[in-house]
Amino acid sequence: MTDVKSFFETPAPPKYSGILSWLITTDHKRIGILYLFSILGWFALAIIIGLLIRLELMFIGETIFSPEQYNALFTLHGVIMIFLFIIPAIPAIFGNFILPIQVGADDVFFPKINLLSWYLYMLGGLLAIISLFGDGPPDTGWTFYVPFSVSTNTNVSLTIAAAFILGFSSMLTAINFITTIHRLKASQMKWMRIPLFTWSLYATGWVQLLATPIIAITLLLVMFERWFNIGLFDPDRGGDPILYQHLFWMYSHPAVYIMILPGMGIISEIIPTFARKSIFGYKAIVFSSLMIAVAGSLVWAHHMYTSGMSDTAVFVFSLLTFIVAIPSAIKVFSWISTLYKGSIQMSPPLFYALCFIYLFSVGGLTGLVLGAAGPDIHVHDTAFVVAHFHFTMFGGTGFAFFAGLHYWWPKLFGRMYNFKTAYLSGVLITVGFMFHYVPMFIIGLQGMPRRYHDYLPQFEQGNYLAGYGAVIMVIGMFMMLINLLIGIKKGAVTDSNPWGGVTLEWQVPSPPPLHNFVSEPKIMDYPYDFSRFFKKNK
């Protein structure tokens, strides 16, 4: 296999070398790597901001930040984590790198637009940075609720412009993936032969097309309000601020599924590979992804039970919310059944995937409390909600992302990381995670509101404990990232298929050559058929 030159050694376009061969590349693998490092950079920054927030909250009173600084920090933490990390991370890195290979294609359908998406991503990030200066960083929270976001004097317009551009970038990626799957999948790749990771990105793509334009127009309207003072959401002039919340959540709730579906896709790849066993209920997982995409678009107003909307609306949205919980439950049950009578080999990707199942289940189950109309009234906008969505977004998507990093790292770079450090950091992150967020459930139930710079004395103990958890967790995450980075240089060289995977990306060399396939690959009737491993062994 070593006689094939990898894509790292083959610049694309061919006449350029060095940095230019990256900056104007249209190779999906190079773009994937560009995304990898830019996204990890943002992630590290947002982690540090998050840690600073927790340190401030460890003690009652003003500890290290003034209220203004604190408000800017939690806004930045949210904006960066959501728009620059969670939404793009899995699709832009692994989607770009793995998806075309998984469907047997040479590249995505629109390679130039793919590069444009990356530039838009960087531009959005740049604007977010610029917004820190001048009138000062925005202090609205990532939700930009009117009328506050219209009346505050900080750089809200710039941050909104950043979010708008980032939305555009992710939308272009979605168009690219959907077109790629429709037009470029290998001729034998029937729909029911597509690997589940690709399926999850397909469903995600549709949600993005459905939802992103709505946030685009909503954010544009906030900008127009700030510039021209039209009064569309100003109650004094006939506007309705609640309408803004409807528009906002019409996007932002589906966005939650934009964040979690690709993560579920990764888990659906990892579990069968390490159990060396067919995924349980392939079709059920595919259809539950599509169901989540459809039903998830209809539950937005469950963020608004306390907003003053009608009781009928509360009834409908609460009911729909409980129904959308079912497809996620189906997936969890399918993953666990896949382990039954498997031949399981413990390894870092599987370890992170199992942590994902546990943490995501906690997140999903506490979500039921929030979906139920009565109990939600009590816990809405408290630390309980903060803990809940960190369990789903971080324990869910974040851990799936970590699992994906460990799973595909040898494919991306052709080298392995240190297993012991990977396990140790996994344990640190998970333990720190529990220490960090479980106290927040408790103080949330006691009535600690979110977005508080300071709090009443009864909440100090919980916040203090959570601070320690945060420190452990952050140490674990940096340890994990450093371990992976060291692996690129010093890790053991791996062959094309270190885990014994059966999807197409494990049939090309690690790292893959510039042209993924020499000849059109052979597609199996069923994407998770592991029988060949057992024939050889006998």
Added chain:
Amino acid sequence: MQSSSDHEGSKLGMWLFLYTEIMLFGGLFVLYAVYYHKFTDDFIAGGQQLDTFFGTLNTVILLISSFAVAAAITAIQNNSKKIAIILLGSSLLCGFLFLINKYIEWSHKFEVGIYPNSEKLLESDPGLNIFFGLYYVITGLHGVHIIIGMALLVWSLVRVKSNHITDQNYVLLENAGLYWHLVDLIWIFIFPLFYLIL
């Protein structure tokens, strides 16, 4: 596995993009619907202050230009480059006329003191303020789309001239045409909502 020759795929991508544009304006139409429900009388009063003549004129102009683009595509398919260039040029001209009309209409409104945050609107009924707020946002955003569409048409025109768009490879022109039809279509929704039915 050459992607550039797959015109169906390029068009699929364009359709997906158009779909997002419809959702973008869809959000504004939702706002319109909700506020119309809330301030029906003010909306009717506001609609009567808009000039149906200008609205109709602009509708006709856009329909003609849409037709011209469609005809230009047929001309390219028949390999008659000259006719295609004339047709594209005339649809660009129509786009210009549309913008000029819009400019006249807007500046007239400004003269009588109807613009965002104007004193006249601040003093009048809240519904009227919302109506004109939506009027400016929706027609303004539509105007921006006209400009983007014209840029695409100019680009196609250049590519036709330099023989990059031929009867074998005209997907760029087709996509630009699709975009132009969409802009037209959105106007077909805006026109009755603001000028006709009120």
Added chain:
Amino acid sequence: MGNILNPAEQIDQAFVYIIGFSFVLLFLITAVMIYFVVKYRRNNHPISSDIRGNWVLETVWVVIPTLIALSMFWVGWESYLGLRNVPPGAIEIELIGQKYSWILIYPNDKETENELVVPLGKPIKLNISSIDVIHSFFLPAYRIKVDAVKGLSTYAWFLADKIGEYDFQCTEYCGTGHADMNGKLRIVSAEAYEEWLNQADEDDE
């Protein structure tokens, strides 16, 4: 007082119902997962069985969770109704959010800031609004929370069933002083309330 149900108790029951099921489910999921991973480890079980699905099992785990979820929905909804249906004879108090405090106006036009005093045993209805950005009134002890929106009148009620002091806070982010926007609810005896209510506003305004 005996015939008015305290909605806070219903909320707690709904919460316990949902969280109880959740704990059982979480325990089962985790235990089964760990059991499988240990039992079917590769050394122990080198050749996996090729099981691709099981319609009966899959139907069961769609139907049963759906039923559980619907029951949770119903319990949650019932408890929500308790918060919305104000019993007759409630004392109505106007509550206005502003940056960064709560203004309370009592039936006799007495005005206080961040100080809510009510008599024991009475249902209290709060009519809530805002004069600037959106705030949200949160009284954890009685499980109520409603947004205060300018131009919109919302309400919440609670049954003052126990003498004591309770905190209320703002839970919709409203700016620099968001975290300081809290106050105290005092539930006092009916006589003490009357006396307090008819006291002249010496410290306010």
